[in-house]
C-alpha cells in the first residue's frame with residue numbers, strides 16, 4: 241500500500257504568531273505584563289508616617305517617575321538605569337519601594353539592596369520597606385522569623401528578607417567587596433555619591449557592584465540613584481554620562497513650546513523669575529516660570545504640564561539597555577517654586593549652603609569656584625607616565641576615558657612687529673569623549689612668519705603628518721586653530737592653504753562665560769571668536785580635578801600631560817627633528833607648568849554682600865612679561881575641539897541651532913566604537 245501523503249498543516253503568519261505568543265505566555269508567570277507603576281497603583285497604600293499625601297499610590301503626582309520605575313518590568317529591554325536627582329523627589333518611595341514590592345509580588349528574584357552604609361540600609365529595611373510590605377498586603381509572602389528557628393537561616397531580619405522565589409539582601413557600600421561570591425540579577429544602589437571611588441584598592445565601588453550581576457547579563461536590572469555632589473568627582477554624574485542622558489521636557493501651557501525646566505540666572509531669558517524688596521526679601525506671589533519663548537507660566541499649570549511631559553534622551557544612539565535620567569526639584573509637586581526661591585535666597589553669599597541647594601534642590605553637581613591655579617598641584621595631578629609624541633590611545637582606554645576621538649593642533653603666533661622672523665608655539669592634543677585630554681607634543685617653531693615663510697611650511701608638515709598610537713593605530717590631526725591676534729594676514733594665508741584649519745581670536749570683555757562661537761567675515765578671511773574667560777575657567781577647574789588613578793575610572797574633563805622622566809627626559813626638538821623640522825623647547829618640564837601660574841582670575845564680588853564668593857569676570861597676567869604662549873595654546877586647543885565639532889554639526893544638521901557639541905563628541909565616539917573605524 242502506498243503511504244498516504246503526510247498531512248501538511250498550512251498556517252498563516254498571524255496564526256503562527258498567535259501560537260508563539262501562546263507559548264511565551266505559558267512560560268511567563270501570571271500577570272508579568274503588569275507594569276510596576278500599574279502594580280503600585282493597584283496594590284500600594286502610602287502610610288501617613290512616610291508621606292505628605294497618604295492613601296492609594298498614584299504616579300500622577302510624580303509622572304516623571306513612571307517611565308523610570310517601569311524599566312523594571314521584565315518585558316522592558318532596559319538593563320540599567322541611573323537617576324541623578326535632588327533630595328525628596330519621591331525616588332525612594334515611588335521607585336525603590338515599588339520595585340521591591342513588585343519583585344516580591346509579581347516577579348520574584350534575588351535582590352541586592354545597597355546604600356551608603358550598613359546602618360542606613362538596615363534602618364530602611366526595618367522602617368520604610370517593612371511599612372511598604374505591610375500596607376501592600378504582602379506580609380504573607382515574607383517568610384516569618386518563626387520558621388527559621390529550626391534552621392540557622394533567617395527568613396526576615398534587618399539585612400535579609402526571604403520570599404517565595406527570591407530574597408532581598410541589604411548591604412552597606414563599604415562592604416561591597418565582601419560579596420564577591422554571590423551573584424544577583426537585580427541590584428538597587430542608592431546614594432551612590434557616598435560610595436568610595438576606589439574601595440580598598442580593588443577598584444570603583446560601582447564597578448564592583450555591577451560585576452555582581454555578570455552572570456545575569458541578559459536579564460539583569462540595576463538601578464543607580466543618587467543626589468550628586470562635586471562636579472567631575474561624582475559617581476552618579478559619571479553613571480549618568482554612561483547612559484542615554486534623558487531630561488524631562490514639558491510643554492508651555494501658552495505657546496506649546498517643549499522645554500526643560502531650569503532654575504536659571506537673572507540674566508537668562510528663561511527660568512524661575514521673582515521680585516525682591518529693597519532689603520532683598522522675596523515679594524510673595526511674584527514667582528513665575530519664564531518660558532523660553534517669553535510666556536509667563538504660573539505654578540497653577542505645573543501639575544498638568546508634568547502629566548503631559550516626557551523624557552527625551554539627548555544621546556539617543558546610546559544603548560537602549562542603559563537609560564539615565566536627570567531631574568530637579570522644579571518638577572516636584574511637593575515643593576513649590578516659591579519655596580525653591582526662598583531656599584535659594586536663604587543661602588545667598590554662603591558657599592556651603594549654596595552647594596547644598598545646588599545638590600539637593602537642583603539635583604546638579606557643584607562646580608568649585610575658580611581660584612588662582614595651584615601650579616604645583618596641577619603638575620602633580622596631571623603628569624602621567626606615557627611617551628610624548630605618541631597618541632596614548634591604549635592608555636586612555638585603560639584609564640576608562642575611552643579611546644582618543646580627535647586630535648587638535650593649537651598655534652599661537654609670536655614675534656615683534658615689523659620683523660619677518662618670529663616663532664609659533666604649537667600644542668598637539670588628544671580629546672576623549674567626556675572631555676578628558678591627553679597632551680601629546682608641544683614645540684616652538686622659529687623662522688619666517690610672513691606668508692609663505694618657513695615657520696608656516698614646517699607647521700603644515702606637522703599638521704599633515706600621521707602620528708602613531710601606542711596600540712598600533714595611525715592618527716591624523718583633525719583640526720588646526722591658529723590665533724589671529726598677531727600677523728592676521730599671515731594666519732589667513734596659512735588657513736587658506738590648509739583645509740581643516742581656522743583663524744581664531746579670543747574675546748575677554750562683555751562675555752557671558754560661555755563658548756562664543758560667532759564668526760565674522762573680513763576681507764582677509766573668516767575669524768572664529770571664542771570666549772577666553774570661559775576656556776580659562778574651564779582649564780582652571782580641569783587641572784585641579786583629583787583622581788586616585790586606576791582602577792577607578794578617570795573623571796570627565798581630566799587633563800593629562802606626558803611625564804618623560806621615566807624615559808630619561810624628552811626634548812621637543814627630538815620629536816620635531818624626525819620630521820626635519822627645527823624646533824625648540826624642553827618637553828613638559830617644570831618651565832612648561834609655569835604657564836598655569838601665568839595668569840590669575842579677576843573676581844568680582846557683590847559689594848553689598850559680605851559673604852559673596854564672587855564670580856570670575858576675566859583673567860590677567862600676573863606680571864607684564866609672564867610667558868603665556870602655551871597657556872594660550874591650551875585655550876585654543878579646547879576651542880579647536882569645539883569649533884571642529886561646531887563645523888561638523890553645521891554641515892550635518894544645518895537646521896539645528898545651538899547643538900550641544902559635547903553630545904556630538906559622544907555620538908562620534910560611539911560611532912567609532914560600534915563601527916571599528918580607524919579615525920584621524
Ligand SMILES: [Zn+2]
Nearest residue numbers: 492495531535
Ligand atoms: Zn511659551
